[in-house]
Amino acid sequence: MAATRPVTPASAEVRPGEYGDRVVAVEPGGIEPVAAADRHGRPRQLFWTWSSPNLEFATIFVGVLGVSAFGLSFWQTLLAAALGNALGALSHGVLSARGPKHGVPQMVLSRLGFGYWGNLVPAALMSVTAGIGWFAVNSVSGAFALNTLTGLPVLACLVIVVVLQIGIAFFGHNLVQAYEKYIFGVLAVIFLVATVYTFTQAHPGAAGGGGGTGGFLLTMGAAFGYAAGWNPYAADYTRYLPSTVRGRAVGWYAALGLFLSCTVLMAAGAASATIGGAGGDESPTAAFTGHMPGWLSAVTLLAIALGAVAANALNVYSGALAFLCLGIRLPLAWRRAIVALGFGAVGFALAWAGLSDAGAAYEHFLLVIAYWIAPWLGVVFADQYLRRGRETAGLLADRSRRGWAGLGAFLVGAVVSIALFANQSLYTGPVPKAVPAIGDITFFVGFALAGGLYAVLGRRKLV
Numbered sequence: 001m002a003a004t005r006p007v008t009p010a011s012a013e014v015r016p017g018e019y020g021d022r023v024v025a026v027e028p029g030g031i032e033p034v035a036a037a038d039r040h041g042r043p044r045q046l047f048w049t050w051s052s053p054n055l056e057f058a059t060i061f062v063g064v065l066g067v068s069a070f071g072l073s074f075w076q077t078l079l080a081a082a083l084g085n086a087l088g089a090l091s092h093g094v095l096s097a098r099g100p101k102h103g104v105p106q107m108v109l110s111r112l113g114f115g116y117w118g119n120l121v122p123a124a125l126m127s128v129t130a131g132i133g134w135f136a137v138n139s140v141s142g143a144f145a146l147n148t149l150t151g152l153p154v155l156a157c158l159v160i161v162v163v164l165q166i167g168i169a170f171f172g173h174n175l176v177q178a179y180e181k182y183i184f185g186v187l188a189v190i191f192l193v194a195t196v197y198t199f200t201q202a203h204p205g206a207a208g209g210g211g212g213t214g215g216f217l218l219t220m221g222a223a224f225g226y227a228a229g230w231n232p233y234a235a236d237y238t239r240y241l242p243s244t245v246r247g248r249a250v251g252w253y254a255a256l257g258l259f260l261s262c263t264v265l266m267a268a269g270a271a272s273a274t275i276g277g278a279g280g281d282e283s284p285t286a287a288f289t290g291h292m293p294g295w296l297s298a299v300t301l302l303a304i305a306l307g308a309v310a311a312n313a314l315n316v317y318s319g320a321l322a323f324l325c326l327g328i329r330l331p332l333a334w335r336r337a338i339v340a341l342g343f344g345a346v347g348f349a350l351a352w353a354g355l356s357d358a359g360a361a362y363e364h365f366l367l368v369i370a371y372w373i374a375p376w377l378g379v380v381f382a383d384q385y386l387r388r389g390r391e392t393a394g395l396l397a398d399r400s401r402r403g404w405a406g407l408g409a410f411l412v413g414a415v416v417s418i419a420l421f422a423n424q425s426l427y428t429g430p431v432p433k434a435v436p437a438i439g440d441i442t443f444f445v446g447f448a449l450a451g452g453l454y455a456v457l458g459r460r461k462l463v
Contacts, residue, residue, distance in 0.1 A: 019174070027172025030324040034103040039242045041177070043249035046096065048184035049177060049237050050230065050257035053314050055187035056307025057141040057285055059262055062226050063269025064284070066219040071211025074204040077270040078263075080219035085262045088227025091377055092234050093255030094384075097247035099238030104396060105321040106235040110376070111396050113383030113454065114410070115403015119325065122376050122410065126232045126322035129369055134229065134315040139165070142308025144283040149301040157305075164309045169316035173240060176313045183310055190303040194289075194296060195268040201291050202271035214432075217439030218423065224443055225370035227262050231377060233318040327399075371422065374443035375413030378451030379406045386458050405457035413450025417442045 019027055021040040066077030095106060102109060107126055111119045139161055146157035168179050208215075238250055272288050285304055289297040383406065395401065423432040423440035432438050 021174060023174045023178045024171070025174070026170065027174065031105050031108050031321055034239050036243070039100075039103075039240055041241050043241065043245055043253045045177065045181065046238065046250065046253040047257040049180045050092070050254050051261040052180040052184045052187060052307070053230075053311040054258065054261035054265065054307075055184075055191050055303070056138060056265075056311050057145065057288065057304045058138055058308075058311065059226065059265040060269035060272070060288060061141070061284060062219075062222050062262075063266035063271070064273045064288070065222060065269075066211075066215075066266075067208070067270050067273035070215035070218045070222075071209035072215050072219055072270075073206065073208035074202070074270045074274055076208055076211070076216060077219055078267050080216045081223040081266040081270070082263050084220040084223025084225075085227045085259050085266070088224050088229075088231065089255040089259035089262075091228060091381075092231050092258050093251035095231055095234035095380070096238045096254035097251035098384075099235030100241040100243050100245050100247070100250060102235070102392075102396070103239045103243070104235065105239060105318070105325070106232050107322045107325040108396055109235055110232075110325075110380060111401070111403070112387065112392060113379045113403070113458070114406040115401035116327070116397075116399045117401070118403025118407030118410075120327065121407060122232070122372070123322050123325040125372050125376075127319050127326070129229070129372075130233065130315050130319035130322060132319065133369075135165070135312050135319070138308040138311045138315065141285060142305045142312075144285040145301040145304035145308070148283060148286045148289070149298060149305070161305060161308055161312075165312040165316060168309070168313040169320070172317065173237070176317050177237065179313055180310055183306055187303050187307055187310070190299050191265060191268070191307075194292065194300045194303075195264060195271075197292060197296060198268050198271050198275070201275050203274045204271060206274050213437045214423075214439035217441055221370055221440045221443055223262070223266060225368075225373070227258055228373050228377070228443075229369045230258060230314075231373060232322070233314060236318045236321055237314075368424075370443040371418055371446065372414055375410050375417065375446040375450035378413055378447040378449070379410050379454045382409075382451040382454040383458060386455065406454055409450045409454035409457060412453055413446045413448075416449060417446035421445050 019025065019038045063077055063081060066072045066080060067074065070077075072080065095109075098109060099106070107119070107123045110122055114122060139158060142161040143154055143158035146152065146161060147154045150157070168175050211218075234254065238254070241250065269288070272291070275291050285301060289300050292300060418429070420429045421431050421438075421440065421442040422429045423438075423442070429442075432440065
């Protein structure tokens with residue numbers, strides 16, 4: 001994570017510097033390089049940028065799954081989650097460090113390895129999983145929390161949560177960063193108290209349900225899927241930093257915020273799953289807060305709703321940026337903001353449809369996220385290694401770059417790893433069928449296969 005220097009793609013249009021650090025202003029433009037006049041902020045702000053969105057129930061539920069669905073003990077779950085989070089946070093830090101140098105979103109930087117046209121595939125996947133998938137997952141948890149707290153109908157609570165999320169994302173980068181900053185203290189204090197109380201009621205020494213190595217790898221994969229799910233967003237929130245900031249500082253603050261918030265709340269979820277006594281008809285959020293005294297339950301439910309907003313402000317914002325990477329030209333000055341509204345509407349419909357079986361849907365979604373992000377990371381990191389010391393100006397906006405090597409390596413890594421190693425209720429590959437103890441190592445195989453293949457193909461001709 002070396003010190004950065006400004007690089008402007010030769011063929012890219014630099015957005016005029018008119019946004020600056022204004023918070024209550026709609027961010028203009030879309031994915032153009034950020035002008036020097038608009039650069040502001042410090043690396044340390046990334047700690048709360050990547051802590052706040054994880055202080056919510058979706059993070060907690062990963063820990064719950066380790067104990068209740070994958071059959072691990074508390075300590076096994078904690079170790080598996082910490083390892084998965086560490087891998088996801090490390091890759092997140094490396095990607096974040098590149099943002100100030102180039103001044104463009106993460107999925108634009110993805111064009112280095114995938115080319116302009118090959119990058120359409122990961123950009124489309126990012127648009128769907130971030131702007132729609134993650135948005136729906138977090139909206140559901142926020143709606144359940146608000147429903148338990150207020151007694152309002154779940155649909156009405158969903159509308160309230162969605163409107164807040166879309167409103168923040170519509171205004172753009174500066175309001176998103178401001179919300180993450182000021183909500184951090186509130187969420188951190190509430191969840192810390194809730195976590196401490198949960199541990200006073202929990203039985204962390206209780207034996208697991210026999211999950212074994214398979215359950216451990218499933219939990220690790222789910223944790224990695226959650227943490228690495230933020231990787232395609234990384235540079236979106238560092239591209240406004242001055243190009244002179246130290247890349248190492250950018251990377252470490254981003255990685256630390258992500259790792260600590262995820263690991264602490266997953267530990268809380270695992271601990272809560274050892275308490276027992278939850279009713280079968282309770283929503284997941286009500287089950288988590290059911291053992292707490294009334295006042296703590298109320299403020300925790302409020303924090304869950306506010307945390308869902310913190311997460312989805314990023315999801316809608318970055319989903320809109322990824323959509324614009326598909327090459328669709330919109331002449332509107334507010335094109336990113338308008339796209340954010342569209343994603344919010346689709347995400348709301350999906351969340352509404354998923355209210356009835358949120359837990360099972362979330363388990364599958366976490367693992368599927370890892371299935372495509374792992375081979376994408378393999379290509380991105382292999383390309384970064386091959387291009388070390390080389391000039392990249394002009395490559396990001398060059399429409400003549402097909403990127404078949406990157407796309408081919410990605411597709412082979414994803415298809416082969418999923419076909420052979422996926423371990424889902426809807427599909428189980430031949431390897432986990434034959435050796436159930438192997439769990440789900442799809443993300444490991446996908447990363448290694450795609451990265452190794454690109455290292456061979458890309459070494460021939462870097463264009």
